[in-house]
Amino acid sequence: MNRRVAAAAALRQLGPRLFSTAAISRSAAGGTWEPTLGVSPLALSRFLSTAASIGGEGADERAGAIASASTKREEKALASYWGVAPPRLFKKDGTEWRWTCFKPWDTYSSNVSIDLHKHHVPTTWGDKCARWLVKSLRVPTDIFFQRRYGCRAMMLETVAAVPGMVGGMLLHLRSLRHFEHSGGWIRALLEEAENERMHLMTFMEVSQPRWYERALVFAVQGVFFNAYFAAYLLSPKLAHRMVGYLEEEAIHSYTEFLKDLEAGKIENVPAPAIAIDYWRLPADATLKDVVTVVRADEAHHRDVNHFASDIHYEGHALRELPAPVGYH
Ligand SMILES: [Fe+2]
Numbered sequence: 123m124n125r126r127v128a129a130a131a132a133l134r135q136l137g138p139r140l141f142s143t144a145a146i147s148r149s150a151a152g153g154t155w156e157p158t159l160g161v162s163p164l165a166l167s168r169f170l171s172t173a174a175s176i177g178g179e180g181a182d183e184r185a186g187a188i189a190s191a192s193t194k195r196e197e198k199a200l201a202s203y204w205g206v207a208p209p210r211l212f213k214k215d216g217t218e219w220r221w222t223c224f225k226p227w228d229t230y231s232s233n234v235s236i237d238l239h240k241h242h243v244p245t246t247w248g249d250k251c252a253r254w255l256v257k258s259l260r261v262p263t264d265i266f267f268q269r270r271y272g273c274r275a276m277m278l279e280t281v282a283a284v285p286g287m288v289g290g291m292l293l294h295l296r297s298l299r300h301f302e303h304s305g306g307w308i309r310a311l312l313e314e315a316e317n318e319r320m321h322l323m324t325f326m327e328v329s330q331p332r333w334y335e336r337a338l339v340f341a342v343q344g345v346f347f348n349a350y351f352a353a354y355l356l357s358p359k360l361a362h363r364m365v366g367y368l369e370e371e372a373i374h375s376y377t378e379f380l381k382d383l384e385a386g387k388i389e390n391v392p393a394p395a396i397a398i399d400y401w402r403l404p405a406d407a408t409l410k411d412v413v414t415v416v417r418a419d420e421a422h423h424r425d426v427n428h429f430a431s432d433i434h435y436e437g438h439a440l441r442e443l444p445a446p447v448g449y450h
């Protein structure tokens with residue numbers, strides 16, 4: 123089969139997929155959204171490059187015609203060559219879902235009534251060490267950031283998003299090695315990591331890091347990732363306990379942040395759009411509302427990690443007790 127014939131055959135096969143449209147609707151807890159299959163410029167270029175590689179000049183001409191027609195009908199729904207083009211989603215008010223990093227079904231209303239004062243009293247030497255370590259880490263943080271809570275929150279989230287990923291990754295590898303279920307803990311810990319990363323994506327909108335702060339993040343991540351990795355391998359119960367205390371400190375920091383917002387020391391600016399969509403906040407939400415839901419998230423992380431540590435202390439493996447997946 124020569125190249126032109128191959129290209130024509132490929133296009134005949136792909137045609138229905140490329141030009142078909144589909145629309146479905148679905149109800150999410152936060153409202154109705156409607157995905158329609160669409161093609162992104164990237165997906166189109168991937169199709170074009172693939173078609174060209176299959177068919178040479180003839181395919182180039184056909185692909186060029188497709189590109190031209192598609193540009194004019196930018197809004198027309200198409201499916202990509204690989205079938206991985208994300209669906210176009212629409213919010214209840216008819217506006218298009220603008221976020222690629224999370225979808226409507228990833229959003230939630232935070233339970234802000236969670237007890238913020240719950241505290242694990244350290245009794246064992248391990249608990250005391252974990253608490254002491256977290257408390258001692260707070261000293262340089264306080265000196266460096268003082269009461270610049272926006273910047274402080276953003277920087278601390280770069281650290282807070284590490285433990286869930288490390289723990290989830292190690293449990294994932296253990297599950298593979300031992301041919302065993304995880305009890306949902308892999309997902310729960312990866313959810314925590316993603317949630318913390320969304321905190322970072324949110325605070326990036328209200329505070330931009332300076333060059334030396336970016337450099338600090340590089341250094342801290344390099345040290346903290348490896349230290350936590352080693353700690354989790356050696357003692358997951360202490361690693362989770364440490365994160366539990368870290369979250370208790372985060373609750374304290376966000377409470378101080380809220381005090382400054384209420385006192386007018388920090389301007390209570392409108393909430394970033396990403397936060398409004400992620401936490402399903404009202405359109406007129408402010409930074410104070412965002413900090414309130416983030417603080418509630420930290421309280422949930424505190425509970426999950428102290429719970430995980432307690433499971434180990436009781437002599438069980440995490441997989442023996444179902445993980446609090448979706449605990450917000
Ligand atoms: Fe966080």
Ligand SMILES: [Fe+2]
Pocket residue numbers: 282318369372419420423424
């Ligand atoms: Fe957290």
